[in-house]
Amino acid sequence: MFVQSVVIRDYSFRDYKEVLQIDKEVFEPRNPAYDLYIYLTYGNDLIVADVGNRIAGYIVTMDVDRFTGKIISFAVRKEYRRMGIGSMLLQTAIERIKARGKKKIMLEVRVSNQAAQRLYKKFGFRITDVIHGYYSDGEDAYIMVLPLSEQ
Numbered sequence: 001m002f003v004q005s006v007v008i009r010d011y012s013f014r015d016y017k018e019v020l021q022i023d024k025e026v027f028e029p030r031n032p033a034y035d036l037y038i039y040l041t042y043g044n045d046l047i048v049a050d051v052g053n054r055i056a057g058y059i060v061t062m063d064v065d066r067f068t069g070k071i072i073s074f075a076v077r078k079e080y081r082r083m084g085i086g087s088m089l090l091q092t093a094i095e096r097i098k099a100r101g102k103k104k105i106m107l108e109v110r111v112s113n114q115a116a117q118r119l120y121k122k123f124g125f126r127i128t129d130v131i132h133g134y135y136s137d138g139e140d141a142y143i144m145v146l147p148l149s150e151q
């Protein structure tokens with residue numbers, strides 16, 4: 001598929017249905033309505049990738065404390081993957097967290113999720129810890145951290 005132009009922009013209430021749909025497609029069997037409630041309640045920044053007629057992906061970040069930002073959800077629709085859209089969303093999220101004065105960004109990722117880990121490593125994230133049985137199906141999570149101060 002050829003994507004003519006991708007606009008990375010703030011989430012608007014008009015995107016609600018599409019973000020819900022992406023969450024359902026990508027994170028089943030999680031409850032997308034509950035997920036979106038969490039993003040809108042606890043998220044400090046919800047960014048979408050708009051490809052004109054639809055939303056191809058989104059990323060949600062929150063401020064954990066004075067020094068730490070966190071990526072709490074991140075997804076690109078299957079048919080729009082490997083086109084650089086995830087990188088564009090992640091780059092924008094990092095810049096915005098940095099602009100909020102944070103010194104590091106952390107996230108949790110499934111140990112089996114090589115695709116996401118590869119992307120995060122490209123941006124300088126490193127695995128710092130493992131949380132055993134973090135996910136509801138019992139899978140472990142890696143904690144990955146990107147220090148911002150020395151960049």
Ligand SMILES: CC(C)(COP(=O)(O)OP(=O)(O)OC[C@H]1O[C@@H](n2cnc3c(N)ncnc32)[C@H](O)[C@@H]1OP(=O)(O)O)[C@@H](O)C(=O)NCCC(=O)NCCS
Nearest residue numbers: 074075076081082083084085086087108109115116118119
């Ligand atoms: C992770 C995700 C958001 C990446 O989105 P994307 O738009 O495909 O990412 P990009 O096209 O910007 O990929 C950038 C780089 O990441 C790595 N990467 C992405 N997908 C990969 C895959 N399936 N296998 C290996 N490396 C991959 C590659 O290094 C890639 O660069 P390249 O295409 O030049 O080789 C997407 O795969 C996704 O939605 N996955 C399911 C949800 C998820 O895992 N979210 C993160 C939870 S922590």
